[in-house]
Amino acid sequence: MTVRRGIAVSPGVAIGPALVLGNKNFRIPQRFVSVDAVETEIARFRTALETVCVEIEQNQQLATEQLGKQYGAIFGAHLQLLRDKKLLGEIEGLVREKCFSPEFASSRVLRQYARVFENLGNPYLAERAADLFDLERRLLTELLGEPREELSHLTEPVIVLAHNLTPSETSKLDRNLVRGFATEVGGRTSHTAILAGALEIPAVVGIGSFLGDIDGGETVVVDGTHGEVMVDPDEAAIERYRVSEERIRVYVERLRSQPDVECRTADGERIRLFGNIEFPEEVDVCRQRGADGIGLYRTEFLYLEKESEPSEEDHFQAYRRVISAFPDSPVVIRTLDLGADKMPASFRTRTAEGTNPALGLRSIRLSLRNLALFRTQLRAILRAGVFGDVRIMFPLVSTLLELRQARMILSEVVEDLAEGNVEFAADVPVGIMVEVPSAALMAKEFAEEVDFFSIGTNDLIQYTLAADRADQEVAALYSSADPSILRLIRNVVDAAGPRQLPVTVCGQMSSDPKFVPLLVGLGLRQLSVAPQMVPELKEVLKNVTIPDAEAIARHALSLDVARDVESFLRGELKKTCPDLVV
Amino acid sequence: MSNPTSQRTVVVSNENGLHLVPCSQIARVAGEYECEIRIRKESIDVDAKTVLELITLNAGQGTTLELLATGEGADEAVDRLVAMFESDFEVGETPERATGPS
Incomplete structure (x- = not known):
């Protein structure tokens, strides 16, 4: 069994035989005519x-x-x-x-x-x-005169694997027979990804070269929720997925038809489920699926779509649009979270060549070095704040000094705005994304100086276990179930407790049904998740009580390896919500 | 005989700028007119009737563009194009706006 990781663009799980679409480089038989x-x-x-x-x-x-x-x-x-x-x-x-x-x-x-x-x-x-x-x-x-034979003559369910699927191929996929697809290239914003999401076919893109090892016909699992593709899964994995695939599909459809039900545990504790979004238009999905607000609005797209830095107005319009969709609910805007390596060319001079970008000048570090850029974004957030309940979140904060610096810039921006005659919100809550182990360990001290925490598990796992999930050789180390991660989360929740600071978990972990009871058991009362997952997670929570969840958390914390935690959580989910077990 | 000309300045206000879908909408409308229609961003000047040239403007949100039409129907063509910019290319590739035009 090999597991490949890519970008999850359309949630759900699919299993079936691989149909490899030829990397058809059309041979042009005749290049010249008389x-x-x-x-x-x-x-x-x-x-x-x-x-x-x-x-x-x-x-x-x-x-x-x-x-x-x-x-x-x-x-x-x-x-x-x-x-x-x-x-x-x-x-x-x-x-x-x-x-x-x-x-x-x-x-x-x-x-x-x-x-x-x-x-x-x-x-x-x-x-x-x-x-x-x-x-x-x-x-x-x-x-x-060659018709696209492969896709138009399907007779049995398949998983389509291709170097790339074109938008027209994607839109024509027969939803009944094409259970899922995975491609070597592509990004979150490709038309293919956008169409896959709309079709609700589980899909993973941007896996990197992997078709060379596949002949076609192998059993493949596409896990579009976690961005994983398994080729030749072992018997146990096949069994797990096969039993669950169809059931999940039917079940989820039913859940999605009731977005207005509030999320509560079996014993009535209110749990807030916010949506993670990247583009303003995703607020529509959040509303349709019944999210309680936006727990993580990633603003990087604003910086990536242009060759020049976005203007204050660019930011303002985007934020206002998101806030208008949720005028009475929290909208947490995360300030720039890019590595200098991912920035448009105009920014690139600011980074050193040849260093490790994950450990380099990125996120809040980049903002603190480029104050004009940072102030522009903060001004826009504060101005948009008058339309609703906005909160500012600083990403990748590793030390208190960074937080203080960022807060100082923010108060300067408030002063500037107060001198002008534009409307703005002066008292926007400020939080940090806890995603560097240092911040998780110092949570008690941070708690004195912030209004909320949001635990970003994706980076927290990467930094804690020193493993890049995109690197096949070490990807196995990268696990949400690692005991070290559970302990760090507990530490943050405990630190926030005495001051009653709200704590959220965002990142893929909180969108995974099996982790949700654990997180609630650890004391979390709000999660920020992939908007498509909101209905499933509501269902999971409806079936557990707080004491159940606490017992799950206690037991999980007593285990000492990720694999045991993982299988324990899966077993628990099977008991409470058999229909959701993947 | 004098050639009617019409000139206007517009600002790209839709979120994703002039990407493929808006460019194709511009080219489609421009193609309905006899007159020559050019769109200029700083030193780049392109034919509004061709998507491939429009794309090369690489005009993101906030870019200021100059529309210039010369010939029959110039006024009407420019009015329609300006209206499209102002409505943020309503049937864009992004779902319709939940809020009114801002």
């Missing part, structure tokens, strides 16, 4: 183009009807591209003037533009190169 064939070749190209356009129109209609017009618009854009006079002019020009075959000409021109997209220095636009490859593939398929 001079007298030029006009017939152009006619052939136009016919192919028309057929592709009709196909895309059908996709557009389908996507609009089934998913909504914003998804249909993606295909509207493809259609417009294929009717782009510049594109057609260049392709036909190559056929006419250089006697290129239409296949060769189309491929060349589309690839050229794909490279242009990739080199604009805008990660969001660079992802759109995939859209051009999609068009290339469609045109070539049509010109070469």
Whole structure:
């Protein structure tokens, strides 16, 4: 059994035989045509183009009807591209003037533009190169007369594995037969990921090269909740997943139909479930699934989508949109949490080459070094604060000094704003993300100086166990169930207790049903989770009492290796919520 | 014979800037007119009728753009394009806004 990790883009679990989509580099049989064939070749190209356009129109209609017009618009854009006079002019020009075959000409021109997209220095636009490859593939398929056999002739359920799936392939996936998919490339903001989420097909992208080892037909599990793909899982794992897959699907559908039920434990304790979001538009999912607010609004997208630094207005508009969707609930805005390595080119001069980015200048450290950038964001948060219940969260705080510095900048910003005549919220609660072990260990001291804690388990695990989850060789060390992590969480909760500071856990751990009773047992009363998971977690909590949860936590803390904790928690979940056991 | 021209300045206000979907919407509308329509960002000047050129503007939220149309229908074309910018390309790839236009 091999386990691969990637980016979880569409939650749920799927199991089935692997269907590997050929990394089809179309072999173009003929690169040139004779001079007298030029006009017939152009006619052939136009016919192919028309057929592709009709196909895309059908996709557009389908996507609009089934998913909504914003998804249909993606295909509207493809259609417009294929009717782009510049594109057609260049392709036909190559056929006419250089006697290129239409296949060769189309491929060349589309690839050229794909490279242009990739080199604009805008990660969001660079992802759109995939859209051009999609068009290339469609045109070539049509010109070469090769229908996309694999996906259109499915007879049994499969898990689709591919280097990349194009948006059109994704939208056409037969939801009944394609149980899940995993791709080597792709990011959270690719059209493919967005469509997968809308289709609610479990999906993991950005796994890195792994298809080389797969022949097709192997049993594969795609865990779109945790971002894991298992190839050739052992008997026990297969059994676990197979029993649960279908049940979970049916069950979750039912749960999702009742978003308005408040989250309470069996003995009536109110637990707040907030949503983690990255893009303002995700507030819609949070509302639909019945989240109690936004527990973690990651603001990095604002910095990544542009070549220049976002303006105060950029921040303000995005925040205001999120807050307007939850005017009466908490919205926790996390300030910039990027490594200098991930920043747009304009920021890159600020980082040293060749150092370990995870341990380098990132997050709050970067903000404290770039005060103008930091102040801009803080001003926007305070201004947006007048529309609701906003809270500021500083990420990756490792020492009290950093917190004090950040708070000092914040109070300067408050003073500045007070001198101007803009409206702003002066008393926004301030918290830290506890994700460096030093902060977890010093929680008692931090508790004196913050209004809340949010435990960011993803980084906390990585830093505590010194293991990068993306590194196959050490990924096994990375576990939410590690006793050290449970102890650190307990330490933070205990430190917050006397002052009654709210503590939240965000990160993938809190979205995992088996960990939720444990977290509540450790004393947590609020969690920030992937919005899609809210209904399931409500159900889990409905089935446990606080004393049950405390007993689970006590027992888990008595175990000394991650594996035992993990299997104990799974067993407990099976008792309380058999339908949710993965 | 004098050629009607129309010129306006717009600011890209939608969240993701001029990405693929808005560019295709601009090109579609611009393509309905006879007149020449150019869009300029600083020194980059492109044909509004082609998505591939529009993309290269790489115009994120907050970018100021100059619209210039010359020829038949120039006024109407520019009015419609400006309205699209102002409505944040309503049928964007992102779900519709929960709040009113700000």
